[in-house]
Amino acid sequence: MDSSFFPADLILRSSAVFTGSEEEPHAAAVAVTSDRIIWVGDPADMPGELQGPDTEVRDFGDALIMPGFHDAHMHVFHSALYLSPLAERFVGENEADAVARLAPLAARRPAGSWLLTQGWRDYLWNPAGMPSKASLDAAYPDRPVAMYSGDAHTLWLNSCALERLGITDDTEPPAGGSYDRDEAGHLTGIVREAAAMELMPRIVAEFSTEELLDAYRSFERYLNEHGITGVCDVSLMAMPGLDFVRDDLYAQLEANDELTVRVSMFPTLLEDRGRLDELQAAHTGPLLQARGFKQFFDGVSSQHTAWVHDPYSNARFDGDCGRPTVGPEVMEALVAPAAAEGHAVRVHAIGDEAIHQCLDIFERHPVGQVLGGVAHHTIEHLENFQPADIERLARADVIASVQPRHITLDPGGPERDLGAERVPYMWPFRTLLDAGATLAFGTDSPVTDIDPLDAVYTAVTRRDADTHEPEGGWLPEEAITLAEALSAYTAGSAAAAQRAGEVGELVPGQYADLVVLSPNPFSLAPEDVQQAKVQTTYVGGKQVYEAE
Incomplete structure (x- = not known):
């Protein structure tokens, strides 16, 4: 210029x-x-x-x-919702404390409306242990309660909620999901993975458009206060029509000149790829665009739903290796035509086997020139690697979209779930950069808070941003420099957003x-x-x- x-x-x-x-x-x-x-x-x-x-x-x-700062992985609908007066967000000290913390929400929400929260983590409680509907029923026998876990993969419901949703002991979960049951076969109120994802749209349907717009406005201010200028709003659901990428809300904000964040949307990759086409045709302004697809390959390690090659160290049954949410052949059948059409695909893959199989697919189906530049497939989260896959990822030019604060979410959890032999290959940021890989930083909000400097702190110290533990850092040899961390949060995230050359650097x-x-x-x-x-x-x- x-x-x-x-x-x-x-x-x-x-x-x-x-x-x-x-x-x-x-x-x-x-x-x-x-x-x-x-x-x-x-x-x-x-x-x-x-x-x-x-x-x-x-x-x-x-x-x-x-x-x-550009957050490479965020679920904006849920982030805005749980920071608004419409819901609550907390971990709780234990099951009883989590139930008690519902009281302020119950007092301010209309009688009979849903009580919705996010953030509980049973493995951090004292005593630890999976909760059940019984404690919620005792406090709220006539009001539906839905408490989403901190990792956004599990719902804790009471009996009133199960009844309102039409779930009984005889209800079969959708593929990729499950309902926990007690020894007698009765529902405990714990709903996992795809089954939880399927229910969320029905739970949040009671909120009005204006209530949600207010939540989005407030969240935009929160983002800007923390120096965030761009976000990748990625699908939270792996099922048709449930991606929670609310372009309708963004469009209203944009029309009112109230959009103060650059948004790149990534709806769910389905056999019918028409949703992305519709979004790209409808939203062509510089602040709001759709840039690719998102899919899920597995769950989370703490619940043994991440897909690992060897059984979990604390296996719950013989052959406890987690599971893919869809088979590799199904995933490949989704990725191949999207890549051939020039669309980048982002895949949630936490376990080492999910990462390995995802790389197999991306190597066979790279995505090339698109949108005036080179598009890149992205793997999301990448919690633990099979060692040889680190260099494979770099060679394939696949972006590693990682969330530094995940490293310290569960102190002792990696050792507990995966064992000492696998721990050295968990969140290996230094090794990834040395291999030539591109890191893109984000928060997975609402799983962790959106503050970029907290995430940068964890990346450069390998310590928790709140507790500053452990002393000396967890796997400190994998710490990276400040410049590398800031670049991952700017240029790296811009590449994951498929916006390299548009944002991420201060250049003409x-x-x-x-x-x-x-x-x-x-x-x-x-x-x-x-x-x-x-x-x-x-x-x-x-x-x-x-x-x-």
Whole structure:
């Protein structure tokens, strides 16, 4: 873009600018016209014609100017919902405490309406153990309760909820899902995987469009306050019509000039691929687009539903290796035509066998030139690897979309579930980068909070962002540098969003999505990175947040 023909609308300066293409920040100015960056360089070299009489010039001193954070893996509907007055979000100390924490929600929601929460994790409770409908029935015998687990794979329902949903002891779960039963064959109220996914749309149907729009508006503000300028809104469901990618809500916000985050939508990959075609035709603006598909290959390790090659170390039965949500041949039949049409596919694969089989499929069916650039398949989560698959992933140019805060969600859980021999190949960020792989960072919100600096802290220290444990870090040899972590959260995530070249770096021609952090995290020790705070956030050259 030739800057010699017009002055910039905005010029930002700092002694510390991280463009995303170097290891350290340096003094620079960033010039913006309309929604694009038109010039970046040493302030002493800036062409005089860039600064006109109406140009806004801001000098941020020694604060860090960098590309805006881009969350590569988020479920926006549920994230917005659980942070709104419509629901609650908590882990709880134990089963009884979790039930007790429903009281404020019950008091503010209309009589007879659903009580919906997210966040419980039975393995973190004291005492640990899977809950049942009995405790909910005692407190809420005449009101439906649905409590979604922290990993978003399991529902805990009471009897009133089961009755309202029409689930009885004789109900058969959908493929890829299950209903837990006691020794007598009666429902316990625990609903897993696809069965839980199938029920959620019916549970949230009582919320009005305006209530949901308010939740989205509030969540956008929350994102901008944390320096997030872009998100990948990925399908949470593996079933037809249940992806929760609410383009209708985004469209209303966009029409009202209330969309303050760049959104890349990834609906569920089905045999009928028409949904993506419809989304891409309907949403062509710079802030809202659909960029590919999402599917599920397995579940989660903590519930033994992630698909692993060798049985779990604490196997619950002979041959306890988890399971694929769909068979490899079914997954390949879905991926192959999508890739042939130039569509990138993102696949949830946590266990080492799911990753291995997914790589087999992606190697046979790469995706090439599309949307003006090169598209990349992506594997989501990648909790543990078969060692040789790390270099395979890099060679196949498949993006590793990972969530650093998952590393410390379950202290001792990897050792408990997978054993010491497999632990060294869990979340191996350093090894992946050294092999030449591309990392894309996100949060899997609402599974973990959206704060990017907490995730960066975990990536560079291998410690939990809340407890700062373990001392010295968990598998500290897999820690990465601050520059690498920030690049994974910007350029890497842009690649996962299929927006490489549009966002993720501070270079001429890209959208002016920027964040300013103070103090400059490069001036801090790794263990102090969380001291950096967002000062201001720009999306497309428009200021969407400014700290007081």
